[in-house]
Amino acid sequence: MAGPSVHPIEAPPMTATENANANAMPRHSLKDTQGMPGTLGGFILRSLQFAFALISLSVMASTSDFPTVTAFRYLVAAVSLQCLWSLSLAIADVYAILVKRGFRNSRVSSLFSIGDGITSTLTFSAACASAGITVLIGNDLNDCSQNHCSRFETATAMAFMSWFAASPSFILNFWTLASK
Amino acid sequence: MAGPSVHPIEAPPMTATENANANAMPRHSLKDTQGMPGTLGGFILRSLQFAFALISLSVMASTSDFPTVTAFRYLVAAVSLQCLWSLSLAIADVYAILVKRGFRNSRVSSLFSIGDGITSTLTFSAACASAGITVLIGNDLNDCSQNHCSRFETATAMAFMSWFAASPSFILNFWTLASK
Numbered sequence: 001m002a003g004p005s006v007h008p009i010e011a012p013p014m015t016a017t018e019n020a021n022a023n024a025m026p027r028h029s030l031k032d033t034q035g036m037p038g039t040l041g042g043f044i045l046r047s048l049q050f051a052f053a054l055i056s057l058s059v060m061a062s063t064s065d066f067p068t069v070t071a072f073r074y075l076v077a078a079v080s081l082q083c084l085w086s087l088s089l090a091i092a093d094v095y096a097i098l099v100k101r102g103f104r105n106s107r108v109s110s111l112f113s114i115g116d117g118i119t120s121t122l123t124f125s126a127a128c129a130s131a132g133i134t135v136l137i138g139n140d141l142n143d144c145s146q147n148h149c150s151r152f153e154t155a156t157a158m159a160f161m162s163w164f165a166a167s168p169s170f171i172l173n174f175w176t177l178a179s180k
Numbered sequence: 181m182a183g184p185s186v187h188p189i190e191a192p193p194m195t196a197t198e199n200a201n202a203n204a205m206p207r208h209s210l211k212d213t214q215g216m217p218g219t220l221g222g223f224i225l226r227s228l229q230f231a232f233a234l235i236s237l238s239v240m241a242s243t244s245d246f247p248t249v250t251a252f253r254y255l256v257a258a259v260s261l262q263c264l265w266s267l268s269l270a271i272a273d274v275y276a277i278l279v280k281r282g283f284r285n286s287r288v289s290s291l292f293s294i295g296d297g298i299t300s301t302l303t304f305s306a307a308c309a310s311a312g313i314t315v316l317i318g319n320d321l322n323d324c325s326q327n328h329c330s331r332f333e334t335a336t337a338m339a340f341m342s343w344f345a346a347s348p349s350f351i352l353n354f355w356t357l358a359s360k
Contacts, residue, residue, distance in 0.1 A: 069320055124305070128305040129312030133316055135250045139250055
């Protein structure tokens, strides 16, 4: 009877469904792989996503003429969303690390997976659209003297980096969801 | 002993690994879900991908000034690759339907999944870059009188449609791979 009082944050007893799942696929435990939600790797990935998206947002917003191009406005919106999403999940990861619990709930896992899929697709599409326009201005029109080419390029590159950091999170979440 | 002569295309006896896999996850059989490689749904998806990519390629290549814009050249390259990939897998699907066999091999499945991932990402990025430039020309610069705006828009829209048809194939392949 001493167990529960010594470890007050003991995991609740598993339900029948969770128990069956855990027995069926013991290899794909959520705690095994770094980068999953609730692990240190997952927190590092979220932090990278947030940092790159924030740099991209700041650099793009610092140019005076970004609202004249639709793709740049879209990039600002997409990386803002990525910032908010990554920050929320980084906080959730910190909480999970502090209480030493993974996210074992299947609904939470599918919510994270769908959210990751939407935000990373938006970030990637915005980065591609901006890259198309940046290359058009810089290489095809040779018009960098009138435009903030280097800032546009930096913002685009940071949005791509944010997407690179978001992809592992999405793939790991989706893999976990599928292997249940 | 009459069995093999009556059905000459009988499936070979399963190896130990395949047998273990089939026993472990009986719910996720490849034959269950339409849209998998080797099913009629999969063939329809491949045909749609091929048709949309081919229309996009033809419309973009019919404009005289697409080589002046890097993003449009990239679109032509990406949808050409999508055409070739989708056509190859459509032929493989037809073969699989004719001999009434699914692709049960794990290596083939992972090859299809990786190839789908690469081609659909390329098509999507090219479509996004073209969309950025098309919107720039049409909405931001209002310069449609000098450019083939409608053809650029059609090619971009068809590339997006090709990506929409490619996504289910990729997700189903990846899901199959993960659930093994």
